[in-house]
Amino acid sequence: MRERLTSLGRSHEARLAVIVLAIAAFFAVEAPGFPTLANLMDLLEGRAVLAILAAGLLVVLIAGGIDISCAAVAAVSQYLVALCLIRWTGNWALALLLAAGFGAALGAVNALLIHALKAPPVIVTIATMTFYFSMLIFLTKGVSLYDLPDWFTVKVSILGVPLPVAMAAAVLGATAFLLRRVSLGRQIFGLGGNPEAARRMGCNVAGLQVFIYGFSGAMAGLAGLVQAYRVEEVAPSALIGRELDVLAAVVLGGASLTGGRGTVGGTVLGIVLLAMLHNGLTLMGVSSYLFGSVTGLLILLSLAATSVSQGRPQKGGRHAG
């Protein structure tokens, strides 16, 4: 038990949770309107799209890859789904299926390129991001879609929780289950920790990569759908640049850019931390131009904390043997 407690104290998540609570306490005192349920729901709903994207990116990062194209995939599949819904009306089940399907297909393209070209994922996904966004704007001539079906614009809530928050929770829960409780998740951790070992142990590395990038794409598709639902329109340029917010939240949540490390809990805390900061600062009347610098500083602090805690030799393992 003591062992478990000390490892909890060492963990990135625990430190992050303390910081989140401290900041929440600070804003509760300093920012009027912060500690209300309405504000809290608002805050979560505003970050739901980001959270769904983050679930996909987290899986990619743990596997040792990176997906810069997630926001672009979200934008493209969002537009495709909207076109389908406008044409055939459809329903939620169809919309979710289409969104995840388009996204997964676009994401799988990344995996195939990475595999075929043996190129670094960061380069491949920057290329596909640029390509997807550019083609989207070019083919749509930048025209937004407004005439979405009526059923799609009705605000739904599940047990009092707005749909975007419920979706984000479901997606994050499913991701946590996949990572921790399914063999596939263990293989993903293994691949990120030591790709050569994974290959030697008989993992189907190509198949794993198709899954990982396909999963990230599917999450992006769902995120795009939720974003369209929230704003009741589909603008081709709406999601440009969001990939960096996602990356910031996931890295802040303790996922390693070198692979093999990351948790859903940490990612959630990363998202909540950034959301609270922006929300609280807004309520306090701080200029929104400063948010970017706050985010940047936080990421640097988080990296510093991680490297300090890893620089210390961890004596626990030495007793073994």
Next chain:
Amino acid sequence: MVRPLVEMLAIRRRFGGVRALSGVNLTVLPGEVHCLAGENGCGKSTLIKILSGVLAPDSGRIVLNGAEHARLTPAASQAAGVQIIYQDLSLFPNLTVEENIAFRRHVGRAGRLVRVGAMRSEAQAAMARLGVSLRLGALVRDLPIASRQLVAICRTLAADARLVVMDEPTASLTHQEADALLATIRGLRAHGIATVFVSHRLDDMMRVGDRVTVLRDGANAGTFAMGDLDRGRLGELISGRRLADAVKQPLSGSAPPALEVRSLSRGGEYEGINLAVRPGEILGLIGRLGSGRTELALTLFGMNRPEAGEILVRGRSVALDSNRAAIREGIGYVPEDRLSLGLVMPQSIAENTLVTVLGRLCGRLGLIDPQRRAETVARWMERLQVKTATAERPVMELSGGNQQRVVLAKWLATEPRVLILDSPTAGIDVGARAGLYRTMDELAALGLAILLISDEVEEVRHQAHRILVMLGGRIAGEYSPSGITDEQLREVIRA
């Protein structure tokens, strides 16, 4: 006659125009410890890869447990109970001990749920069979290398290994850790699990092996019962030549020392060290890990300051407060851990060789003169016989022996007067060793003073003119190589 576990007969394999294996036989019996010995490039790894099913032979027969495999796949090899532990161990540093041991459960069954209890009992069962105890929840990256090796062995047991192939398992271990590993291998034998032990270390092979197959230039030099060989004979079989058995005599004359140390002490590391090494002399400093030998070497190279005492270079007292100061005084140091201390692995041989002498290669304008650069590199590559097509290859692509020579080249390029060699032959093969010894003798003949630090008795006794024994941070005695036998020296350092 027991049925062999593995029979590989007349295995041939070419890579392009190069013949890697020309008709090699290997027979492993159930439960035996079978050593596979040979110099770098003799075909050991190729043979192992063929046994693992990763590589197909051009011709030859492979019979596992009596069943002939026309085309052996990795899956078939593993199904027959063959498990390979590569030198890098191929563990997952970010996963726990139990997850690593039971990782195979997750492969090929992507949709299956993780059963923590089953995983744990599988890991525990494997550890119990091996008689080791590791904390199941510890992350592998937090474990010392020796424990990681145990995890790798447990993993093969969890996969129902009948034969564990270990590639250079003791190369990265200290002597105590290697002892423990050899005991573990004997434990596997007691469970009826065979081991193929691939190694450069003659002593380790002598101690653990039942039989040994020696490969030379892609062909069998023979398979022998270990009891029929002695160390010297095994070395000869591997290298194909007779190793010098002569020992050196202490130098005569009274030339002043190139490097002298008086009452040097550093708390907890070494105390009251007196030694002197003269130009042209190889002074052997023998001591086990933890005797303070490496700490002393680091001080002599300016890496950590002594707390008391004096260091004299050519009779003049000097303060070596940095390695740059040591280099200025003409002291070169080839570290024990050549991989982490001596080389910039991704950079080329040339870059690594020249890093110590960049200043001297500058022409006008302070730019590096390409011709002088090329000449310097070529001179040392030739002198040290580094086998490479081009000096622009990254050092990490070289074999261990060649890497060691590049480290040596790097220091010789500074044209030092004193060279400190810390365990220079750790992890390199017999032939490369002989080459290094020859180089060492040549350098001494040129007037270099060499301090040879090692824990290998034969090496020190055959290479040095004089021997100092270091025990618990102190110099415990001085010997002339002809005045003591290998066995006596071994006893002294174990005291």
